[in-house]
Amino acid sequence: MTIKIIAFEVDNTLWSGILDERKIGKGRNAASNVEDNLECDRALWYYRANGGHDKSRPIIDLVTYDQVGVGKSFTRLDSAGCSMTTRQPTNCRPSVRYKRGAKYLTMRWCCQSKVRVTPADLCIDQIFFDSNPSSKYIREKLGIRFELVNKQSGVTWDVYQRALERDSSGTDNSRYDTPFCTSLSSAELDNTDSYTPDGQPDLGKLLGEGKFAKAYDAAGDPEAVIKVMKSWTTELRRRFLEIYAIIKDGHPFKPGNSNNDQYLLMIALELRNLYMVGQLKAPKPEDFSGWFSMMKVGGTPLWKTPLYRKHPFSVTFQRLIKTACHLTVDEIEDYVKKYGVEHRDAHLANVHFTMQDNQPVKAYLLDWGIAVRMRYDREKYIRGDDVLVWQKSEAGQKYSPEEFRRYWITWMVTTEYEANIRRGSITERDGREFLKDLDWWFLRSI
Numbered sequence: 001m002t003i004k005i006i007a008f009e010v011d012n013t014l015w016s017g018i019l020d021e022r023k024i025g026k027g028r029n030a031a032s033n034v035e036d037n038l039e040c041d042r043a044l045w046y047y048r049a050n051g052g053h054d055k056s057r058p059i060i061d062l063v064t065y066d067q068v069g070v071g072k073s074f075t076r077l078d079s080a081g082c083s084m085t086t087r088q089p090t091n092c093r094p095s096v097r098y099k100r101g102a103k104y105l106t107m108r109w110c111c112q113s114k115v116r117v118t119p120a121d122l123c124i125d126q127i128f129f130d131s132n133p134s135s136k137y138i139r140e141k142l143g144i145r146f147e148l149v150n151k152q153s154g155v156t157w158d159v160y161q162r163a164l165e166r167d168s169s170g171t172d173n174s175r176y177d178t179p180f181c182t183s184l185s186s187a188e189l190d191n192t193d194s195y196t197p198d199g200q201p202d203l204g205k206l207l208g209e210g211k212f213a214k215a216y217d218a219a220g221d222p223e224a225v226i227k228v229m230k231s232w233t234t235e236l237r238r239r240f241l242e243i244y245a246i247i248k249d250g251h252p253f254k255p256g257n258s259n260n261d262q263y264l265l266m267i268a269l270e271l272r273n274l275y276m277v278g279q280l281k282a283p284k285p286e287d288f289s290g291w292f293s294m295m296k297v298g299g300t301p302l303w304k305t306p307l308y309r310k311h312p313f314s315v316t317f318q319r320l321i322k323t324a325c326h327l328t329v330d331e332i333e334d335y336v337k338k339y340g341v342e343h344r345d346a347h348l349a350n351v352h353f354t355m356q357d358n359q360p361v362k363a364y365l366l367d368w369g370i371a372v373r374m375r376y377d378r379e380k381y382i383r384g385d386d387v388l389v390w391q392k393s394e395a396g397q398k399y400s401p402e403e404f405r406r407y408w409i410t411w412m413v414t415t416e417y418e419a420n421i422r423r424g425s426i427t428e429r430d431g432r433e434f435l436k437d438l439d440w441w442f443l444r445s446i
């Protein structure tokens with residue numbers, strides 16, 4: 001969709017501060033009547049900008065079709081069509097043609113007055129720049145894309161270009177790249193504290209980072225964690241949406257050797273899985289633009305608890321790990337039964353625990369990037385045919401509950417002891433010898 005109208009609030013957005021009708025009449029060029037200085041779009045003639053070739057020109061001169069509302073109206077610049085008239089100074093009402101008998105939306109637009117417009121009369125393909133967060137609801141009411149501008153910096157060339165570039169691919173990107181105004185529920189939209197002026201989520205403390213993403217606390221929401229992909233670009237979106245649509249519908253997607261497809265499938269799986277288990281907060285996967293927020297999982301990582309520091313062959317360490325593994329399998333099973341998703345990366349760094357008397361009593365699974373569809377038919381756990389990236393998918397495998405538990409306990413204990421071998425806490429030989437017989441680990445009782 002090509003953007004046809006670019007609309008700006010002026011106060012604190014195009015210029016700093018608020019145009020004060022009672023003061024603008026002062027100064028060398030002021031007319032004796034204050035009102036004369038304010039006629040229509042005069043302020044925009046006084047306000048000059050570099051119009052190319054180092055020539056300063058009135059900013060309004062740079063606009064092809066302008067529609068300027070003063071004081072109690074709104075300002076629209078750079079209009080390339082719609083029902084706008086050219087160079088016709090207006091106040092609020094004539095600025096949008098409206099029909100008798102149509103249902104009107106009444107809204108406060110930029111300034112104090114109520115302006116009545118109909119969605120039909122406004123072209124949907126518009127961007128509106130404003131530093132006032134409360135204007136964000138125009139997105140909901142009119143489908144107009146809203147770009148919240150930082151009051152301190154105003155609309156810089158960068159902010160302007162970035163907003164327009166997001167739409168230059170010819171697709172309806174306007175729905176996707178502005179998480180602030182497009183992807184969130186009304187309640188989230190109201191919580192403007194969580195988002196920075198340019199529409200990105202407001203990040204809190206860095207929790208950790210992997211090869212592809214960084215995880216942060218959400219500054220405005222103690223119950224959310226935000227993951228920001230390190231190498232996301234807008235150009236990837238079209239392909240991402242294709243891949244997401246496939247796996248969302250329950251079909252496997254095979255990424256082959258394409259690095260891009262592998263990367264996108266990894267993201268798509270994480271979003272789909274989080275969505276399935278009800279932990280995705282924003283955006284809707286279809287609106288993904290390089291970040292997402294998810295529910296913050298409670299509990300403590302096991303490595304932060306005192307007993308974890310014991311030697312890997314000590315009884316206290318093994319009891320701790322065994323309890324943790326069984327609690328984790330409980331969770332994996334629970335998610336399969338409730339949501340039809342099997343977490344397939346449940347090593348102990350991806351699980352938090354509630355602790356009691358130094359022992360874990362409840363597990364919480366993190367990191368749903370490696371997880372596949374699975375169902376339980378009351379006899380067997382049956383793995384779906386999702387394709388995993390960089391890992392065997394083992395599609396169609398069936399397990400009785402006992403086999404399933406053994407499968408996971410074996411995987412977890414092996415992963416944990418291999419990590420201890422890598423860390424040098426135990427020797428390779430001792431570790432391998434130890435992993436030959438895991439019978440004690442399968443029995444839940446200590």
Ligand SMILES: Nc1ncnc2c1ncn2[C@@H]1O[C@H](COP(=O)(O)OP(=O)(O)OP(=O)(O)O)[C@@H](O)[C@H]1O
Nearest residue numbers: 207208209210211213214215225295296297366367
């Ligand atoms: N939903 C969550 N709730 C609480 N903490 C989380 C959540 N997601 C991630 N974290 C924390 O952020 C850290 C980094 O998470 P993330 O999943 O991005 O990285 P990773 O697992 O280290 O790397 P990779 O993405 O390569 O698996 C985790 O170790 C965990 O402590």
